[in-house]
Amino acid sequence: MDAILIGLAAFLVLGSVAALEMKHLLSAVITVGIVGMGLSILFLLLGAPDIAITQVVVEVIVVTVMIRATTRTADEEPGPPRSLATVVAGVGAVLVLVGVGVAAFAALPRFGAARPMPSDWYLAQASTATGGANVVTAILLDFRGYDTLGEATVILVAIAGALLVARHVRGDGEAGGGRRPPPPAAKPPASGSEAAGA
Amino acid sequence: MTFYALTFALLGVGLYGLLAKRNMLKKVLGLVILEYAVNLLLVAVGYRAGRGAPILQPGEDPAAFVAGSVDPLPQVLVLTSIVIGLGATMLLMAMVLRLHQRYGTLDVDRMDRLKG
Amino acid sequence: MRSDRDGLSAIVQVVARWTLVMIVVYGLAVACFGHLTPGGGFAGGVALACGFVLATLAFGGGSGPAAALHRRVAALEASGALAFLGLAALGWTAGHFLQAWTPRGAAFTLVSAPFLVLINLAILLKVGAGLFAGFMVLVLFDRGLAPTGGGEGET
Numbered sequence: 001m002d003a004i005l006i007g008l009a010a011f012l013v014l015g016s017v018a019a020l021e022m023k024h025l026l027s028a029v030i031t032v033g034i035v036g037m038g039l040s041i042l043f044l045l046l047g048a049p050d051i052a053i054t055q056v057v058v059e060v061i062v063v064t065v066m067i068r069a070t071t072r073t074a075d076e077e078p079g080p081p082r083s084l085a086t087v088v089a090g091v092g093a094v095l096v097l098v099g100v101g102v103a104a105f106a107a108l109p110r111f112g113a114a115r116p117m118p119s120d121w122y123l124a125q126a127s128t129a130t131g132g133a134n135v136v137t138a139i140l141l142d143f144r145g146y147d148t149l150g151e152a153t154v155i156l157v158a159i160a161g162a163l164l165v166a167r168h169v170r171g172d173g174e175a176g177g178g179r180r181p182p183p184p185a186a187k188p189p190a191s192g193s194e195a196a197g198a
Numbered sequence: 199m200t201f202y203a204l205t206f207a208l209l210g211v212g213l214y215g216l217l218a219k220r221n222m223l224k225k226v227l228g229l230v231i232l233e234y235a236v237n238l239l240l241v242a243v244g245y246r247a248g249r250g251a252p253i254l255q256p257g258e259d260p261a262a263f264v265a266g267s268v269d270p271l272p273q274v275l276v277l278t279s280i281v282i283g284l285g286a287t288m289l290l291m292a293m294v295l296r297l298h299q300r301y302g303t304l305d306v307d308r309m310d311r312l313k314g
Numbered sequence: 315m316r317s318d319r320d321g322l323s324a325i326v327q328v329v330a331r332w333t334l335v336m337i338v339v340y341g342l343a344v345a346c347f348g349h350l351t352p353g354g355g356f357a358g359g360v361a362l363a364c365g366f367v368l369a370t371l372a373f374g375g376g377s378g379p380a381a382a383l384h385r386r387v388a389a390l391e392a393s394g395a396l397a398f399l400g401l402a403a404l405g406w407t408a409g410h411f412l413q414a415w416t417p418r419g420a421a422f423t424l425v426s427a428p429f430l431v432l433i434n435l436a437i438l439l440k441v442g443a444g445l446f447a448g449f450m451v452l453v454l455f456d457r458g459l460a461p462t463g464g465g466e467g468e469t
Contacts, residue, residue, distance in 0.1 A: 009204035049352035112247035131427030132349030145412035158285030
């Protein structure tokens with residue numbers, strides 16, 4: 001069992017590196033989709049079927065949205081190398097992260113041995129107190145209902161923000177009397193999408 | 199412990215994508231991977247070897263259920279975090295598309311130069 | 315994108331018509347039985363949004379089954395949010411905000427926890443419509459259309 005978990009986790013790490021290092025953006029997005037599906041299997045093996053289901057459907061939407069975005073943007077081009085100061089700052093940040101991470105992970109209980117106190121109470125009381133057999137749903141909607149209320153609010157705000165960003169474009173276009181002039185470094189559009197959008 | 203190390207490595211990969219990549223879309227992918235790593239870490243902290251999902255079966259003994267299921271509390275928080283992450287990703291994608299429309303490129307360095 | 319307006323080929327549309335029913339039923343089932351089995355309002359809502367996205371991609375945004383949905387997506391999301399708040403406010407009748415106020419039925423049935431089922435359905439509506447609205451924002455982005463409400467007149 002442990003070997004499967006570790007193998008899947010290693011697959012996630014390798015897949016993530018591959019996704020980030022790919023030149024072709026569409027392939028990178030699809031690779032991240034595969035990593036997300038592997039993560040969903042991992043959740044299932046870790047005893048979290050609720051999260052596994054949510055992860056699968058969320059992954060489908062994320063990949064769909066990102067594919068829509070990549071089809072109208074060009075692939076990555078190698079730019080000039082970063083300055084030495086930027087690289088040094090990045091490496092320093094990573095070293096600090098590793099130091100803090102090692103200290104934090106040393107304080108965690110051994111993998112597969114955790115047992116915090118409040119969860120036993122939740123597990124024992126959930127079905128009698130709420131009537132739901134799924135303890136995760138019982139906690140999410142009953143014991144910790146305020147979390148869910150906050151979550152719903154966050155989604156509402158996020159979608160409203162996306163709407164605002166998109167609307168802003170339309171307002172600019174109307175004020176400027178048509179389409180924005182192409183910027184100096186503009187490349188020809190990747191497909192016929194620009195013409196269809198005009 | 200190897201599992202925690204791999205989760206931490208995944209976190210590092212996501213952070214690398216967020217910091218080192220110039221392409222905005224790659225940065226968003228790095229953030230998505232970072233979210234994966236954090237969610238995975240939280241669920242892994244609540245995992246206990248040999249135990250099942252925290253869902254009561256009909257006729258199951260409550261005491262045995264408490265002793266035989268993984269920690270449900272991190273799962274609840276991760277469930278919240280996944281859906282919030284989806285909303286955040288959508289907002290980010292709207293911003294990325296807007297920037298692409300404005301500058302004609304996704305490269306942050308090139309955007310800097312165009313802005314002057 | 316041409317496909318947004320005209321939809322995809324007939325083969326895709328036939329397949330989509332069949333799978334769409336299954337996806338919507340799956341989303342509803344996941345949400346309705348979230349208190350007994352894995353799943354819940356969030357997973358079901360995202361699945362429902364997936365179904366809406368499939369309908370949009372297969373049948374096009376301007377006409378067909380997806381069009382009526384586009385006009386009402388804001389109202390759907392608002393009603394989901396208001397249903398959540400209303401259910402939570404009704405908790406005051408039993409004590410305090412978000413208190414489970416419904417009576418409970420036999421264990422391991424749909425009515426064993428009516429409060430959880432109702433909240434799950436409200437979240438289903440809210441998340442499903444909300445994420446679909448987010449998708450529409452991104453898909454309609456380069457067409458300069460308003461994603462909800464008045465945009466349909468132009469297509």
